[in-house]
Amino acid sequence: MSAVLVVNSGSSSFKYQLIDVDSRMPLASGLVERIGDPSTSSGTMGVAKHKVHFAASGDGSPTVTDATYVQELPIPDHAVGFAVMLDAFETHGPSLSEAPPVAVGHRVVHGGARFFEPTLITPLVEINIDELSVLAPLHNPGALQGIRAARAAFPELPHVAVFDTAFHQTLPPAAYTYAIDRELAEQHRIRRYGFHGTSHKFVSEAAAGFLGRPLEELKQIVFHLGNGASVTAIDGGRSVETSMGMTPLEGLVMGTRSGDIDPAVLFHLARRASLSIDDLDALLNKRSGILGLSGVGDMRDVEAGVDAGDPDATLAFEVYLHRLRAYAGSYLAQLGGVDVISFTAGVGENSARVRAGALDTLGFAGIEIDAARNEARGPGIRVISTDSSAVTVLVVPTNEELEIALQTLTVAAG
Structure with missing residues (x-):
């Protein structure tokens, strides 16, 4: 053993x-x-x-x-x-x-x-x-x-x-470089690093194995949707674009994090609301996202609010899906097409409504979700796209601990 x-x-x-x-x-x-x-x-x-x-x-x-x-x-x-x-x-x-x-x-x-x-x-x-x-x-x-x-x-x-950042070290300079003063960025190591790398690596490899296709031949988009959330474009097993940035704050709407926001909002709040750097940090990391919009931080509670007609929950859910679709479309363009889209982590694995909503405007790319498959629950990897879909859509349970163990054993074995 x-x-x-x-x-x-x-x-x-x-x-x-x-x-x-x-x-x-x-x-x-x-x-x-x-x-x-x-x-x-x-x-x-x-x-x-x-x-x-x-x-x-x-x-x-x-x-x-x-x-x-x-x-x-x-x-x-x-x-x-x-x-x-x-x-x-x-x-x-x-x-x-x-x-x-x-x-x-x-x-x-x-x-x-x-x-x-x-x-x-x-x-x-x-x-x-x-x-x-x-x-x-x-x-x-x-x-x-x-x-x-x-x-x-x-x-x-x-x-x-x-x-967490290692998988994203394959990002090309155009993807990891921020358009600010070059010398200042280099001095303070400001660039996109990306996170959830062990999960994105595990899921993309598991998806290829499940489909019986070489990892090197696949263009994939992986949505890791939990309290923290990120999406990565993977070309031939290599991360080429990812939503989180220098920190895990950038990108998708998350449980308590804002994700993408105009940086000038922070200047405005500092000047007009007298918020300090620490106040702004706490705002964007702990009091934003679906919690800031709806008052609850769990997607199950948000969906219950939507069913009950709560306008705050409904808006939070729509904002959440809007960001998912924006990244899905962007990564389709960056990859020049996609073979596989996978959903993982707590929300990605368990919310049929989120999965359907994230992709429901992408029919132009040949992506078709099978409603019955999407609603069905079960262990292991499962297909939720139709048989005629040009893109295979999967639910892939992540296992970051196993991925860490596998990588650890490889290094320990020399």
Whole structure:
């Protein structure tokens, strides 16, 4: 068994998943959160959740358990959080001392222009991740804390960083360059980097495999629609255009993020509403998107509002779809046609209404959605276009943790 421990660490929490790469099955997963909360003064405790997906039966074969264990205790830092995680593995299984992972893979949001592939973590790589925190101040510092805690917990194992931005390092200069003063942009590393790269890579490759067609021959558009959302144009397996920019704020309308907006709006709000830089940051990242338009941040609640005749929910939904169609049309032009369009992530995989609405003006390109297929639910990859559609439209469940595990194992194996 080639098990890889995948870690996704933030400033006050981390998620983990132990994956058997051979079978592609998660053996266990968990979440450690509220790290660093002042438990002694406020009574707030850290929370650790550990879920065992498969355990060994009497004959040694795996059996499904899906048992979840929760505990509350002080977790002052990531090092203690990893100790809590290790104890959960030993107490509830599977035992990492008896069957240790072969490597640890770490999700890192921003690799800048320095990292274009999964990278074995060394002290120099840690320094680079730290330096790139200026581009992702909310993400890279937390990832670095998790990396250091994990390396202390597993000093004998190879640790690999898998960067959200790496898949988009194939963007051509015309796609990643912003039209501002060149010297200033170079000095401050201002360019489009793109995000959700592990998901876009996984989904585009899964779609090609499902269709039995060479990845190199396909022109694809992948919609990753969750609370954060992005769309990528992929030509022959290479990202050639993507909606997120220097940060994950640009592009589509998201749960709480505005996506594209005239930059002069910020100047206007600073001058007329006396909003500070921090106020504007919070506005666009936390109080905009469908939350800012409708008052709710979950697409299921927005759709319920639409059904109830709520005008705010209806407008939010229409704005959301308008942006999806705009990007779909743009990427059709950039690719010069498309073979496959895939929807993934929470909204993309579960909202038939969003999928239909995103493509309902693209009949001119030969795209036809089969209403019954689109409404049907089921596991795995499924086709939702008609048999006569010139473009195959798919729902492809993403698995970023598995993609990180696969890339980690490739690097660890040398």
